[in-house]
Amino acid sequence: MSKCEQCIVRQFNSLKHLSKEELLRMSNCKTSKIIKKGEILFDEGEHINGVFCIKDGVCKVSKMSDNGRNQIVSLIQKGDLLGERSLISDEVSNLKAVALNDMEICFIPKDEIIRDLQKNNNFTMSVLKDMASSLKTADNLIVDMAQKTVKQRLAETLLHLETKFSTNTDGNINIQLSREDIANVIGTATESAIRLLSDLKKKKVIEFKGKDIKILNRIALEKMATGF
């Protein structure tokens, strides 16, 4: 069993505020897992009963709409925590998480986290700050979804993906999303997403080969995203 204290990933999230003893206890009760691409970390309606700490890989977090369409509400990557919300509100998850590539995760049981939240105020405040930050992001997303066109949302999403996942040596954005995933991020039909991507390619704003997408003209995308 690997030691949480020596885990570099911990530095990227609220777990960095835990003491040596707290980390030791966590090492003893956590479980490490490999999750293959396409596998489900948890589903809507499930009791999660703990928190996932993402050591490697990326997953999509989504929710089914009443109309039977899937909306991706966030993309979670190395260093992120996942599942605190359900844990804190003590409810079943309203979201589903699916691995976009092979992942390495640690699962920390609920009781351990709750204990730390009650004992370690620095940790609690850090979780609180994360939650506040997520709430701000969520509010902004609500406004975008409600007020922006699909084209604007696509432009914004491409910029956001490049910022969040950065680019590899070829200049491609470091995440592999299917056209359907992209459509489910921006909230549109898959065909619409495909069409708009093709338009952007034709206009030399982006280029792509399969799932590898490269932004050629960031300025143009920024103008598009803000509506000018």
Next chain:
Amino acid sequence: MSKCEQCIVRQFNSLKHLSKEELLRMSNCKTSKIIKKGEILFDEGEHINGVFCIKDGVCKVSKMSDNGRNQIVSLIQKGDLLGERSLISDEVSNLKAVALNDMEICFIPKDEIIRDLQKNNNFTMSVLKDMASSLKTADNLIVDMAQKTVKQRLAETLLHLETKFSTNTDGNINIQLSREDIANVIGTATESAIRLLSDLKKKKVIEFKGKDIKILNRIALEKMATGF
């Protein structure tokens, strides 16, 4: 200066977890204010520097989109706290709050709240739970905005308004929103909102006179909201 300890409103939010001494200190540093209909509690980009506790009245919380359109992200009423998010993340507000009717509020300065957050774990956990609950609501709203039609969102909003603000003796929903406000809640053009409301009236699903709206057929609205 009124005593927080005797204030009934406190029972409805996280402040109920404060001790007698904490409440006494709060009473001494808080300020009470009357805010007239249409007045701004705080604007986008402002440092809020504290938390509002709503003693009476309702306000709309909104954000400007890049396209120059306003999106209402929540409606805050008696008993709610407002402004914790900005306070916790220590940022200027990304939202604007405007009174929908005459309001009575208490403003508790930042330092006082921060002190309580650091000293009183029950209080912190309660704020954390509130935040988790808001986050869930926000995620659901993202999905609705992205995946539902304007008609579905209107149906859902009407149901939600009735649940949240309940009805008066005439059966009208206990909140006065302009057609523009309603449009800004569901994320559509004012004309579209007006048109759809008229449709619902014609179909005897609702009736209204000016801003007084009454739901006549809740089942029909529920079906509409979920897409059947």
Next chain:
DNA sequence: GTAAAAACCTGATAAATATCATATTTTAAA
């Protein structure tokens, strides 16, 4: 390597929604 499945793409069309124009009603102000 091949077959089947899945993903991707494009066109045609329909449906939803925004926009513009203008009329009416309600509210606020003088």
Next chain:
DNA sequence: TTTAAAATATGATATTTATCAGGTTTTTAC
């Protein structure tokens, strides 16, 4: 009370987006 302003309403039209239908390409499984 009268007038001006704001809010509400409705029609006509343009734009955006979804849906359906049919392709091609890529991936997966054997």
